[in-house]
Amino acid sequence: MRLPFVVLFVNIVLFAPAYSCIAKANPSLNIRSAPSATASIVGSLLQGTTVSCLEKQNGFCRVGTNRWASAEYINCNTAASDGFEKKAPAADYTRKTWRGVTLNQRTIEMIQRAEVYMAQMGKSGFQFSFSQGSYSSSVTASAGTHDGGGAIDIRTSVVNNDKKTVDTMVVALRKAGFAAWSRGRVADSFQNNKHIHAIAIGDVQASTGAKNQIASFKRGRNGLKGDGVDPDAYLGRATPTWAQ
DSSP: OOOOOOOOOOOOOOOOOOOOEEEOSSSEEEEESSSSTTSOEEEEEETTOEEOOOOEETTEEEEETTEEEEGGGEEOOOGGGTTTTTOOOOOOOOEEEETTEEEEHHHHHHHHHHHHHHHHTTOTTOOOOEEEOSSOOOOGGGTTTTSSSSEEEEESGGGTTOHHHHHHHHHHHHHHTEEEEEESSSSSTTTTSOEEEEEETTOTTOOHHHHHHHHHHHTTBOSSTTOOBOTTGGGOOOOOGGGO
């Protein structure tokens, strides 16, 4: 007896590698109920938020069910940062002189990640400039936070203390895994020395003072004496998974 011969046709669909997208609007991007600039606003995406563009219509990306955001302010060309969210930097504590200050290689890698994020948020070619590095006890006002690894003070004068650019710098540093705050933009003791102070989360060589600042950051505070409110709270906390 002959058995029937059946041919099954299977459709095989090949997908190109997908990378997450990043919201680059400063300080936030409206989410609308439909792909139209006149549709109702149902939420917002903070700058630096990781999203997926599920489909495009009329210049909008669908970022969820009945949730659309302008594609103009979403960058999906993010292959350069693929893996940053979940993969911690290498635990390389080799000390180096880099851009005029002493840092360990782990901190340098994190700064380079932040510069990738700066480019993805519209600041292509941007490089951070430093006024103080790590393993330094020369500045009394630092209260020992720079004595160990992972601590940096970043100049904002190089961008003329422009608010939107400083905002983006803080977002990029936080997204790269730093506890980072702007100093001197609110009523603090740094009015005459505006800068960004940042501590690399997870640095095993960080000083006790620096580790206390990281704990303050994770509580949503400013890392200063008195543990005040985070001056950059409106920017959110785009901390990577590995640093949470």
